[in-house]
Amino acid sequence: MSAHGGSDQARPYEPAHGRAVRRLTAGAVRRRKGTPFPIVTAYDAPFAGFAEAAGIDILLVGDSLANVVLGYDETTPITVEVMIHHAQAVVRGTSRAHIVVDMPFGSYHVSDEDAVRNAIRLVKEGGACSVKLEGGGMEADRIAAIAATGIPVMGHIGVMPQTAGLGPGYKKRANRERLLEQAKKVEAAGAYAIVLEVVDSEIAEEITASIAIPTVGIGAGPHCDAQVLVLHDALGIYSQSPPFAKRFAELGSAATNALAEYAREVRERGFPAR
Numbered sequence: 138m139s140a141h142g143g144s145d146q147a148r149p150y151e152p153a154h155g156r157a158v159r160r161l162t163a164g165a166v167r168r169r170k171g172t173p174f175p176i177v178t179a180y181d182a183p184f185a186g187f188a189e190a191a192g193i194d195i196l197l198v199g200d201s202l203a204n205v206v207l208g209y210d211e212t213t214p215i216t217v218e219v220m221i222h223h224a225q226a227v228v229r230g231t232s233r234a235h236i237v238v239d240m241p242f243g244s245y246h247v248s249d250e251d252a253v254r255n256a257i258r259l260v261k262e263g264g265a266c267s268v269k270l271e272g273g274g275m276e277a278d279r280i281a282a283i284a285a286t287g288i289p290v291m292g293h294i295g296v297m298p299q300t301a302g303l304g305p306g307y308k309k310r311a312n313r314e315r316l317l318e319q320a321k322k323v324e325a326a327g328a329y330a331i332v333l334e335v336v337d338s339e340i341a342e343e344i345t346a347s348i349a350i351p352t353v354g355i356g357a358g359p360h361c362d363a364q365v366l367v368l369h370d371a372l373g374i375y376s377q378s379p380p381f382a383k384r385f386a387e388l389g390s391a392a393t394n395a396l397a398e399y400a401r402e403v404r405e406r407g408f409p410a411r
């Protein structure tokens with residue numbers, strides 16, 4: 138029986154407390170180059186636990202948290218403190234997964250020192266195994282500065298949601314030269330993997346063949362080494378998802394139906410049972 142009196146079979150999530158913690162390293166992720174692997178975002182303990190139980194051993198505490206959990210239109214309002222709060226929950230809900238935590242907008246733009254300070258906070262206070270930041274220009278210097286402290290960094294080019302709303306927008310990126318140059322710069326700066334978001338599929342294939350670190354695609358076609366999906370898209374929590382995302386479940390309507398059933402039973406005095 139579960140703590141709530143249900144059968145064990147119906148209990149999908151067990152808190153990680155007391156379990157031996159042994160997490161996949163960034164080096165091990167890097168060595169997966171050439172073998173397809175899944176990544177999903179996670180923002181809280183139970184869903185991180187579901188993902189780990191499903192065999193997904195790399196979880197991204199993405200700043201998409203702003204959109205899918207906290208109800209903002211953009212990711213820009215998210216702070217380092219908020220990322221730490223959610224990273225801690227994901228860490229508590231897992232024991233083996235590699236936890237990558239997004240550096241939010243403004244946390245790595247001012248100087249190398251500021252970027253390093255904030256990356257250290259995500260590791261020390263949030264429990265991050267590595268951090269991710271967006272950009273393939275001056276951001277390469279930030280990647281190098283953070284990597285020099287020993288903190289592994291995942292890069293991110295293509296559509297970069299932190300600044301997309303400030304001008305460049307969300308359309309597919311297809312500037313071959315620029316994307317290749319950025320990917321190589323991010324690799325040379327010391328990143329252990331790189332996200333390609335909404336990048337032309339053929340260019341993503343070329344980048345994947347041109348660099349020695351794994352490419353992680355989202356809306357970038359089938360040729361990347363890994364794929365990442367936002368949890369709420371994969372689970373069908375909202376009525377709309379981006380065209381490149383596949384809905385592997387319809388949890389949004391399942392939740393509404395379950396709560397409608399609860400409400401009906403209370404109104405009809407069917408719950409609690411007499």
Ligand code: KIV
Pocket residue numbers: 178197198199200201202239332334355365367
């Ligand atoms: O914040 C996020 O969820 C991300 C993924 C879309 C890669 O950066």
